[in-house]
Amino acid sequence: MAAESSVVVVANTSDNSALAEFANVTGNSTTADLPQYYDRLYKVIGFVFVSVIFAVGLVGNLMVILVVWRTRSMRTPTNCYLVSLAAADILLLVSAPLPTLIEFFLIVDQSVFGAVGCAAMVRQLHCQHRRRRHHHHHHRRHV
Numbered sequence: 001m002a003a004e005s006s007v008v009v010v011a012n013t014s015d016n017s018a019l020a021e022f023a024n025v026t027g028n029s030t031t032a033d034l035p036q037y038y039d040r041l042y043k044v045i046g047f048v049f050v051s052v053i054f055a056v057g058l059v060g061n062l063m064v065i066l067v068v069w070r071t072r073s074m075r076t077p078t079n080c081y082l083v084s085l086a087a088a089d090i091l092l093l094v095s096a097p098l099p100t101l102i103e104f105f106l107i108v109d110q111s112v113f114g115a116v117g118c119a120a121m122v123r124q125l126h127c128q129h130r131r132r133r134h135h136h137h138h139h140r141r142h143v
Helices: 002-011 014-023 040-069 077-095 097-103 116-140
Strands: none
Touching: 040 077, 040 097, 077 097
16 A cells, blocks of 8 residues: 555656656666656746747637627628637637647646547547548549
């Protein structure tokens, strides 16, 4: 039981040397089995850049939507199209950079959606690729 609590405490640190030291104490001399974390400098720089991209994108797109919504003379077909692009951009900002901000602090190659979520996304992408390839191949034969 004490070994399990030690693993949790050490695994929650972002210092790989502590993990290597724990492996040596427990008799496991290989570090290949230990979880690998991103370098601290990489985490900080990545977090800052992705946060700035998220904040600027969110504020800018919200401003476009609010200006067109509140100003009646701005409701032209072109501006309505721009509002739809701004809304799509907000959806993209929420679905891509936010999980990335979390992933900087996870173990390398670990999904923010967990193993099941990762497997489901990979399966979905694989099925889409197969359908496209099959459709393209099927179309080519009959032409």
